[in-house]
Amino acid sequence: MNLSSLPLLIQVLRAPASMAALSLEQWELLLRQAGAANLIPSLHGLALDYTEFEALPAPARTHLRWHGTLARRHVQAVHWEVNRIAEALAPLDGQVVLLKGAAYAAAGLRAGHGRLFSDIDIMVARARLPQVESALRQHGWVGSPHDAYDERYYREWMHEIPPMVHVRRESVLDVHHTILPLTARARPDAASLLANARALPGLPGIAVLAPTDMLLHSATHLFYDGEFNKGLRDLFDVHRLLAELGADPAFWDALPARAHTLQLERPLFYALRYAILLLGTPVPAAVLAALRAAAPAPPLLALMDALFERALMPLHASCAGTLTGAAHGALYLRGNWLRMPPLLLARHLLHKAVLSKPRAI
Amino acid sequence: MRTWQEETVVYNDLSGDTHLLGAPATTLLTLLRAGRASSAVLGAALCSAFALTPGEELDGDLDELLGQLRSFGLVDGPCWVRPC
């Protein structure tokens, strides 16, 4: 891959300190690409960590700061939701494992910085689902409306029950019992994931996946979910997780074997491959060697390379893609997170007749 | 927290919510922010501030007010947990 032909956003994610040298015109382009990929809040964090923020051009600081405000509010909302979930479920026996963004935020991981999302994902043992649902209902979560087919679809085939919505806060909670649909070819052992989960200090009953498992879930989520409009952001998650979790050599030592046990070697192979190619993620050679056997046959690999390169590019006209990009402002508009009673976001200007139907992020 | 003409607006930086409270709720909140207080102490404070008579009705109202404050996350309840 020719480095200089990579979109500016990707060059910046590879080398955040390079933001210090950008011209105003480049900043405008960077912000547009990052906006399309829902990554401006993350850029704000990167700029704070890797540059002399106050020395950046004023318009850049302004726009980054605007999104920093959103990120700050989001973290507050996540912590509150996790808090409320803990209160509802702590009295029950057994763990509640936070997944994805909520986990990164609760565990204080860098992957969580500036990462906005609309649903909280948790995982519990399948056998406990009825009690968990019941406890959640008692605390104000209700099932979202759907028909009998959807109900069956979720309960029999998927890895989660239908999304629950909190009646007052309007936040959305996805309760999983494993990390892949039951119909997927790979069947990672949910009991093993739960057994290895790490408790969070200060939050009784709440845990996050073990580091290897967290990374594997992120890799799986990226390549199984099929919604590549969030692809770059999800790959960036992998990149940041590896940087932080990989500081411990034991993490790398355990990773290939764990991937094998959970039947997730193929997604790990792809995640590492594209993280290295696109974002320059440092990965020990020994790990790559251990995964060589998990690679697909060359023709398939070439096809996947072409597909993923396209899919993982920021979806912005300047990156030669289509303009259907990641939700950005739409995230804010939908506002499950940010609608806190008794004050509701004034929506009258937004002429409800013209709003798109809300879609899951 | 800011009070004008006996009504108070309060911002809860845990939940991000903003609430409008009447004088009795404000009195309770102010007391509880200063430290733990038993129902008896809270009841007595309300009585003296608003010239109320102690008794079952007051206790009921007090419980309700406290329940509301708790449900808004403005005061600690028995199952309170804080994020790490």
Next chain:
Amino acid sequence: MSAPAPASTLTVAQLSAADLRARLRGPGLRLRTGPFVLALRSTIAEVADGVTLMYADYPVLGPEHFADFHINMAEATGWHRWVRPQVHFLPDGEAPFQPLPRHHAFPLFEWSFNWCISGRAHDWLILHAAVVEKDGCAAILPAPPGSGKSTLCAGLAHRGWRLLSDELTMISLTDGLITPVPRPISLKNASLDVMRAYVPGAVFSKSVNDTSKGVVTLMKPPAASVARAHELARPAWVVFPQYVAGAAASLSPVAPARAFMQLAENSFNYNVLGAAGFDAMTGLVERSSSYQFTYSVLDEAIAVFDALPRPAR
């Protein structure tokens, strides 16, 4: 972002029609509106026409100037664009609105621009309210649709008050002053007739008849308001207007805590700003007097505004 207006500025009115269209169809037309620079692209004639009429007095900037917002009012693609042409608002990310019939393009542009600002400009507490200023004091008119706010605002703006905004009142989080973002005034249904009579010679856009809000017409903001967009203003009054047919103009005070909550309910981003939003709102409520206002006759209403008590220093 906010700089004193230079002595001689190129405005939209000074562009030839060909130049305007070339910019819209090509690299984008860059306009300054208050503290923001917009880069607008569109191949739709209704957008070019609307901009020519409504934004005539606005400064035009070159492509080297950093743009805060990028809006593409695109012709929706697909086979039906010959049968049922549509306009689609395309920001850089996912499109938030469904496409609309093409002749709605200019009102949709105005709504889209409001969406951009109110969803992102979190250096300000942004209220869904009109705001006008006279002699250094600003009156904020928050109101849900149907309250007559825009008619009242348009009336005031043409009877001695400076228009700061018809829809977005922007209160600085750092100093509590109001930053103007003057834009065309959106009039619905019968308001158009009222304003035609009230301001002879005023410039209106082509009415769009079948929107979800009824008939929508834009009214060109006074040139002086646009020229003075860099002048900040001090909030003095919050007036919640309510048009009631046949009612005499009457003001009644609103208690500060209630005004606080009503303002927060009429805010786009209060609940995103956290403690800074709470502080800004507190500051606003403390430095202004708040009123509920009922009226039916525009002249009477304006007289009440002219007589509002100036705040003690």
